[in-house]
Amino acid sequence: MQTFRAMNTDVTVIASGDERAIVAAVAATFSEAEQRFSRFLPTSELSALNRAEGPFAASAELFDVLVRARAYVERTDGIFDPAIGATLVALGYDRSFSPTALDGPPRRVKARSGRLRDVVLDVARRTVTRPPHVWIDLGGMVKGRTVDLAARRLAAAGAIDAGGDAVVRGTSPDGGPWLVEIEDPRDPDRVLAVVAVSSGAVATSAANRRRWRAGDRWRHHLVDPRTGESAASDLLQVTVFAPTAEEADVLAKTAFVLGRASGEAFLRREDVGAVLVSNDGATTWIGAPDVREVTHA
Amino acid sequence: MTTTERPSATRDPRGADLRPYLVALLATGYVLTWFLLDAPVAPSAPPSVGAARPAVAASRPAPSAVWIDELPAGARPVVSLPAGFRIAERGRSDVVATVRSAKAPAPVPRAHRIRTRSS
Numbered sequence: 373m374q375t376f377r378a379m380n381t382d383v384t385v386i387a388s389g390d391e392r393a394i395v396a397a398v399a400a401t402f403s404e405a406e407q408r409f410s411r412f413l414p415t416s417e418l419s420a421l422n423r424a425e426g427p428f429a430a431s432a433e434l435f436d437v438l439v440r441a442r443a444y445v446e447r448t449d450g451i452f453d454p455a456i457g458a459t460l461v462a463l464g465y466d467r468s469f470s471p472t473a474l475d476g477p478p479r480r481v482k483a484r485s486g487r488l489r490d491v492v493l494d495v496a497r498r499t500v501t502r503p504p505h506v507w508i509d510l511g512g513m514v515k516g517r518t519v520d521l522a523a524r525r526l527a528a529a530g531a532i533d534a535g536g537d538a539v540v541r542g543t544s545p546d547g548g549p550w551l552v553e554i555e556d557p558r559d560p561d562r563v564l565a566v567v568a569v570s571s572g573a574v575a576t577s578a579a580n581r582r583r584w585r586a587g588d589r590w591r592h593h594l595v596d597p598r599t600g601e602s603a604a605s606d607l608l609q610v611t612v613f614a615p616t617a618e619e620a621d622v623l624a625k626t627a628f629v630l631g632r633a634s635g636e637a638f639l640r641r642e643d644v645g646a647v648l649v650s651n652d653g654a655t656t657w658i659g660a661p662d663v664r665e666v667t668h669a
Numbered sequence: 670m671t672t673t674e675r676p677s678a679t680r681d682p683r684g685a686d687l688r689p690y691l692v693a694l695l696a697t698g699y700v701l702t703w704f705l706l707d708a709p710v711a712p713s714a715p716p717s718v719g720a721a722r723p724a725v726a727a728s729r730p731a732p733s734a735v736w737i738d739e740l741p742a743g744a745r746p747v748v749s750l751p752a753g754f755r756i757a758e759r760g761r762s763d764v765v766a767t768v769r770s771a772k773a774p775a776p777v778p779r780a781h782r783i784r785t786r787s788s
Contacts, residue, residue, distance in 0.1 A: 552784075563784075578787035
């Protein structure tokens with residue numbers, strides 16, 4: 373098992389076979405993705421797109437991500453929308469996150485809401501044309517996507533865990549299924565439950581870590597495109613088990629923004645496994661994850 | 670003509686002959702001392718070993734540390750362990766250690782767990 377730092381999080385790789393070579397390949401995948409998709413790097417292709425006027429000739433990788441993002445926008449009826457870059461900046465998320473780094477006075481400037489549906493994706497020319505007020509932030513899906521791509525480097529059994537977004541393959545080193553601990557959002561030192569996963573992906577969304585103070589108000593990174601504000605959700609945390617990490621990532625964020633009732637209904641329609649933790653401490657189980665231990669009811 | 674043979678002016682031949690024996694004696698003493706220093710202090714040790722030990726112990730300084738399981742039960746200090754800690758056992762290759770490890774349960778490898786959380 374080896375761990376390295378990428379995308380502002382710890383990435384752990386467990387692989388059978390030539391682990392060193394696999395880890396190197398995984399690290400290269402993360403590095404390439406960060407260099408291309410980070411809105412905090414002025415030299416990234418995404419930053420260039422966000423500065424461009426008129427049609428922007430995108431790389432195949434960026435264009436593919438935008439096409440997939442557009443599909444998620446339709447699938448979530450606009451609740452998931454990467455065209456929130458300007459909103460995030462207006463809320464104070466204008467640099468890479470670290471505790472207290474974004475804290476500041478209240479922000480009174482509200483960004484004009486953007487919609488990815490207003491961005492023109494020309495498949496034939498592979499160009500992207502966005503309205504000037506639309507800035508794109510791919511943070512809601514790129515980490516999951518990168519974990520999926522990196523998982524292709526796993527020869528057989530193995531796992532890649534990028535700050536809680538994870539893909540597992542085959543059996544764990546002890547010969548059984550992989551055991552996924554769901555963190556208690558109220559106490560990071562505690563575990564809500566342990567779920568056995570044979571092969572698949574998991575992602576968790578919550579507002580307990582990536583948050584900051586704007587004056588006397590707390591803001592967080594899970595934006596509700598309908599309001600242009602940090603989502604006022606009655607959920608503390610959503611964990612989704614899905615075939616891919618990208619999908620788990622997007623669906624977890626969507627359910628969080630929707631809240632407990634609508635989020636539960638949404639995830640049931642999506643036919644995925646999930647665990648929702650509400651503000652009142654109640655836990656809702658969706659699907660049939662193989663639960664090995666439960667600390668709280 | 671008388672030839673008188675005089676004894677050559679050499680050292681006492683017994684001195685030269687004794688040097689290998691002296692070296693062997695010193696080497697034996699060194700090896701014995703080494704084994705005696707490494708041997709455990711066991712209450713049930715046979716009398717011959719116990720009788721030899723005080724002489725060796727008198728000639729070497731008291732050890733700066735002893736394993737807690739070497740001490741008699743009544744002489745062991747009370748140790749307050751943090752949660753999740755246990756007193757380790759030395760890995761030994763002699764028969765006593767083999768018997769001890771056979772009685773101890775084999776440690777179960779803890780399955781690796783992935784912690785999913787927001788980041």
